[in-house]
Amino acid sequence: MGINWKGKRRYIALLMLIAxxxxxxxxxxxxxxxxxxxxxxxxxWKLFGVLSMPDTGLPMTNTMMGSIIVWVIIGLxxxxxxxxxxxxxxxxxxxxxxxxxxxxxxxxxxxxxGIAAGPYQHEIFKVFMTIFLIVLLSNWLELIPSVxxxxxxxPHYEEIVDEETGEVIGEELTDGFETIEILSGVFHLNxxxxxxxxxxxxxxxxxxxxxxxxxxxxxxxGVELPPPVLFEGADDHxxxxxxxxxxxxxxxxxxxxxxxxxxxxxxxxxxxxxEHAEEEVHIPIHAVAAGDPNVPWVVLPYVRxxxxxxxxxxxxxxxxxxxTQAIGFRALGIGYLGKFFNFxxxxxxxxxxxxxxxxxxxxxxxxxxxxxxxxxxxxxxxAGSILLFVTSFVFxxxxxxxxxxxxxxxxxxxxxxxxxxxxxxMNLATQSHDHDEHDDAHAx
Amino acid sequence: xxxxxxxxxGKAIGxxxxxxxxxxxxxxxxxxxxxAVQAMGRNPDFTPTIQTNMILGVAFAEAVAIYxxxxxxxxxxxx
Numbered sequence: 001m002g003i004n005w006k007g008k009r010r011y012i013a014l015l016m017l018i019a020x021x022x023x024x025x026x027x028x029x030x031x032x033x034x035x036x037x038x039x040x041x042x043x044x045w046k047l048f049g050v051l052s053m054p055d056t057g058l059p060m061t062n063t064m065m066g067s068i069i070v071w072v073i074i075g076l077x078x079x080x081x082x083x084x085x086x087x088x089x090x091x092x093x094x095x096x097x098x099x100x101x102x103x104x105x106x107x108x109x110x111x112x113x114g115i116a117a118g119p120y121q122h123e124i125f126k127v128f129m130t131i132f133l134i135v136l137l138s139n140w141l142e143l144i145p146s147v148x149x150x151x152x153x154x155p156h157y158e159e160i161v162d163e164e165t166g167e168v169i170g171e172e173l174t175d176g177f178e179t180i181e182i183l184s185g186v187f188h189l190n191x192x193x194x195x196x197x198x199x200x201x202x203x204x205x206x207x208x209x210x211x212x213x214x215x216x217x218x219x220x221x222g223v224e225l226p227p228p229v230l231f232e233g234a235d236d237h238x239x240x241x242x243x244x245x246x247x248x249x250x251x252x253x254x255x256x257x258x259x260x261x262x263x264x265x266x267x268x269x270x271x272x273x274x275e276h277a278e279e280e281v282h283i284p285i286h287a288v289a290a291g292d293p294n295v296p297w298v299v300l301p302y303v304r305x306x307x308x309x310x311x312x313x314x315x316x317x318x319x320x321x322x323x324t325q326a327i328g329f330r331a332l333g334i335g336y337l338g339k340f341f342n343f344x345x346x347x348x349x350x351x352x353x354x355x356x357x358x359x360x361x362x363x364x365x366x367x368x369x370x371x372x373x374x375x376x377x378x379x380x381x382x383a384g385s386i387l388l389f390v391t392s393f394v395f396x397x398x399x400x401x402x403x404x405x406x407x408x409x410x411x412x413x414x415x416x417x418x419x420x421x422x423x424x425x426m427n428l429a430t431q432s433h434d435h436d437e438h439d440d441a442h443a444x
Numbered sequence: 445x446x447x448x449x450x451x452x453x454g455k456a457i458g459x460x461x462x463x464x465x466x467x468x469x470x471x472x473x474x475x476x477x478x479x480a481v482q483a484m485g486r487n488p489d490f491t492p493t494i495q496t497n498m499i500l501g502v503a504f505a506e507a508v509a510i511y512x513x514x515x516x517x518x519x520x521x522x523x
């Protein structure tokens with residue numbers, strides 16, 4: 001805090017600009033693999049390379065990691081606000097951020113008061129604020145650089161599934177990139193070099209091969225690749241690798257080796273590639289060392305924005321809708337059901353049948369709320385994060401800035417809309433139909 | 445290879461067609477905001493109320509466009 005930052009921040013901005021230009025020239029950005037469900041962490045992953053997580057039997061996904069970060073931020077925020085809170089009314093609150101928080105809090109409380117005044121304002125505000133904070137923070141996570149771009153280096157392949165038995169019978173390598181090692185164990189994808197399979201490389205003309213070689217590529221240059229290096233700690237996947245190896249070996253009519261020998265046999269298999277060009281050579285993809293040019297690589301991000309996972313949005317939507325019903329029952333008692341099953345007027349009024357139909361429509365509407373809540377948030381934020389990394393891919397200097405500002409506001413608006421709709425639905429649920437017209441008559 | 449190319453073609457066409465639905469959302473948002481701005485111009489004192497209702501209406505109109513977007517994203521990345 002001792003440094004006077006006034007006037008110095010511009011140099012930081014300038015430094016960042018130069019750094020972004022340098023990174024753009026050295027390592028062009030790569031379009032990440034887009035996938036709607038959260039990407040599952042590889043087996044045996046460790047937090048910060050040390051901490052191993054307890055095996056819960058559930059897969060850990062990167063959107064889950066994003067939610068954990070949001071929880072931690074909310075926890076820290078709570079602690080900060082609680083410690084800064086003045087103990088008596090006379091004391092002046094300290095800290096600009098605390099004052100900002102208090103201002104936002106008070107503004108939102110009055111905002112909700114304008115929509116849902118009455119005995120349930122306090123509770124409705126609590127629900128609103130909770131949803132608002134969670135959604136806002138998880139939306140803003142996409143603005144942080146390195147979310148969506150730093151992650152595990154993963155070989156990219158698709159499992160070939162036998163259609164009749166549903167078993168995995170092999171893998172097919174798909175699109176990916178070559179890698180460059182920056183530090184030991186730290187790689188970046190080489191955006192200049194898409195990975196090309198050995199079969200596709202034979203179809204390239206010598207000029208194309210030369211052009212690839214000039215860009216520093218390894219595959220598709222006409223040069224024989226070294227056999228794949230298998231990493232030391234391959235024991236975790238030993239069984240799997242051995243299993244795959246057996247099938248690969250069976251195809252190339254070689255003796256199936258057992259676990260530990262799989263590394264050697266893979267080398268043999270690749271060495272024999274020149275002679276048995278037509279025979280399929282099987283590489284145990286799980287056990288290939290990171291960055292090996294024999295397989296295509298993609299990045300599996302450590303953290304992805306949690307609102308781009310349907311699990312978070314649908315969970316919040318269920319909480320909001322169920323809580324709405326709970327408040328409705330508390331306010332109106334069993335009469336709340338009268339909103340949906342409105343048989344009171346069916347014999348007394350000529351329009352009774354319409355009332356019944358309207359009530360049933362409202363019942364359907366409650367379920368439609370689940371869909372609209374969850375898909376609105378998911379669609380907005382997922383499209384936003386795709387927009388951000390596509391613009392960053394197209395031209396990463398300055399050009400993405402307006403989109404970041406746009407996403408900043410989309411994040412706020414979506415959080416407000418989610419909370420506001422919940423508040424309005426809750427307010428509607430606490431008012432009975434019978435008094436609606438009566439109140440309106442008074443108001444005007 | 446032929447069938448793969450056909451599948452990609454179908455996906456691209458389908459995703460594009462699905463996004464036609466976004467046009468309706470755009471028209472709806474335009475109407476809502478246009479009406480709200482007129483109302484605010486005539487009656488500036490009611491700006492907060494009008495704004496709240498406008499944002500709500502915009503969110504509902506946008507939801508339709510977002511459904512189209514989700515459908516096309518699902519076509520592209522899930523199917």
